[in-house]
Amino acid sequence: MGSWAYFDPEYETLNIRINPPQVSVDNSSCKDCTLVKVDSMNKPGILLEVVQILTDLDLIITKAYISSDGGWFMDVFHVTDEQGRKIKDSQTIEYIEKALGPNGYTSGILKACPERRVGVKSMGDYTTVELIGRDRPGLLSEISAVLANLHINVAAAEVWTHNSRIACVLYVNDDTTCSAVNDASRLSSMEEQLKNILRGCGSEENVAHTSFSIGSTHIDRRLHQLLFADRDYECAFADTKVDSHPSSKPKVVIERCEEKDYLVVSVRCKDRPKLMFDIVCTLTDMQYAVFHATISSDGPHASQEYFIRHMDGRTLGTEGEKQKVIKCLEAAIRRRTSEGLSLEICAKDRVGLLSEVTRVLRENGLSVRRAGVSTVGEEAMNVFYVSDASGNPVDAKTIEALRKEIGRTMRVNVKKAPLDSKAAEAGGLANTSFFFGSLLEKFRS
Known part of the structure; x- marks a missing residue:
């Protein structure tokens, strides 16, 4: 032997x-x-x-x-x-x-430790659900309604939309046992119903994708990976009415450093929390190594410069490769850009809560551009960035109607999206996942 x-x-x-x-x-x-x-x-x-x-x-x-x-x-x-x-x-x-x-x-x-876990120990295990598909008004409401009908609780979630695509990572568990959903027939039923919703009017198999796992993942990085694999960067950036000023568009330039044989990636855009993470995450997942970098904030804008090569030591060879890096970095920056109205909603956690809230948003003609859902103890704390179905800012009458309809049973805080990085830092709004800080704190303790 x-x-x-x-x-x-x-x-x-x-x-x-x-x-x-x-x-x-x-x-x-x-x-x-x-x-x-x-x-x-x-x-x-x-x-x-x-x-x-x-x-x-x-x-x-x-x-x-x-x-x-x-x-x-x-x-x-x-x-x-x-x-x-x-x-x-x-x-x-x-x-x-x-x-x-x-x-x-x-x-x-x-x-x-750095992973975004559903970190409340009493909640037990959970199943991670990943969704990617074509976005449309009311889609998040339909997704959450399916889960509620299956008696599945959404303990935490993050939702991004970009270039008419939607990516979601949801942490769910059984509403009675508070344990992971691991029954094969139940998972199969969930997957089929979610795929039907994501396909919508389309018939192509590649319109929608779902996957399940038991464990944890870093939400932000996984959302970048899902949208990158979905090639959302290939779509032309559609200017929305809530964020159409030229200064809001990221500017990415790539030049060659002949002396050291690096490619120098220069990024200038509106500053916001997690900007460096989004750029470094994208470069890493595209198999580039950062050898040197300088990051600085100049008022509301940020300037970042990265000296990169491929992981195997090669530099970017063709003009097409450079253009792909530029498009991917522009997409990574814009995926998390704060747009529209911010709604912070807190209530006692229960199965169907997310479905109820998103139904009210849909019935008032609002479209969810980004969302963060988390649970701390028995309290569900959610934040939604919304606009009307056409991408216009939400008017005062709609805001008042939301307060009256949701405010009877939930705490509602309505805020405008920050106009610059200082406002973002002061209000903590540019970070959709700010509630996860509490979860991470509980996990460490």
Whole structure:
């Protein structure tokens, strides 16, 4: 009989243990922000891991300097909280140091903690439902109605729409057992009904896609991946009436750095939370490595510059490849852009709540452009970005009708989408997933 060579499981983390990452959270060097400094062994995807940890804590990255040329990775991030203040909370600082330090690499914390989990322990397991298809008014209401009729509870969800496509990631469980839905016949019935809704009037098989898994995923990254695989970037950007000013369009330019054989990707657009995550996530998923980067905010606008190559060391070869990167980055930036009216709705969680709320929105002629749904304890906290069916801003009469109809049983807070990054930071509205901060806090505790 042959035998396999012995492989020490500790070998994978040997470099990390010999040269452990050094992390510091500095509140004294800068007057207006906290400096997070990371020195570590370089490895594929490390920049995305670091940015993901910071943004999942709802921190705003105002500046950043990245260098990973060679075997070492050195980053400096200037961060604030959503109100533009330094990070003074000791628990948050301790978590950053732990997640980005040696324990984060050797204990698996980088794989476990940053993910957006339905983190309330009493809720038990859940099933992840992924949906991608052609968007239309009232579609989210139809999806949530199917789940309610099947007695399936939506514990958390994130919905993005872009270029007439919709992508959803939903965390669901059985309404009676609070456990994952894993019965094959029940899943099959759910999948068939959801596919029929997503197909709508179309007959093509590729119009809609559903998938199920038991476990967790990072919602934001998965939504980018779903829409990228759906090739939403190939559609011409349709200017909407709520966001049609030329200054709102991202400007992406790619040039060659002959001296070091890099491709230099320059991005200038309206600043907002998670902008750096969206760009780095897209470059990483397109198999590009970032060797150097400079990030800065100039008032309401952000300037970001990335020096990239393929993961295998090649630079972008053809003009067509450059244009694809430009289109994909423009799409990644616009997918999360805050548009229209923001509705924050809180109520006691129950099966059918999402169906009820989205039905009311549909009956009042409103279209959901983005949505975030989360559950903390027994409280469901939802945020919807809405416009009318034609993309126009919502008028005052419709807002008042919504308050009267929903406000009897739920707390409703109506806000306009922020006009600039400062307003976004002050109100915390540009981040659809801001409720997930509470979930992550419960998970860590």
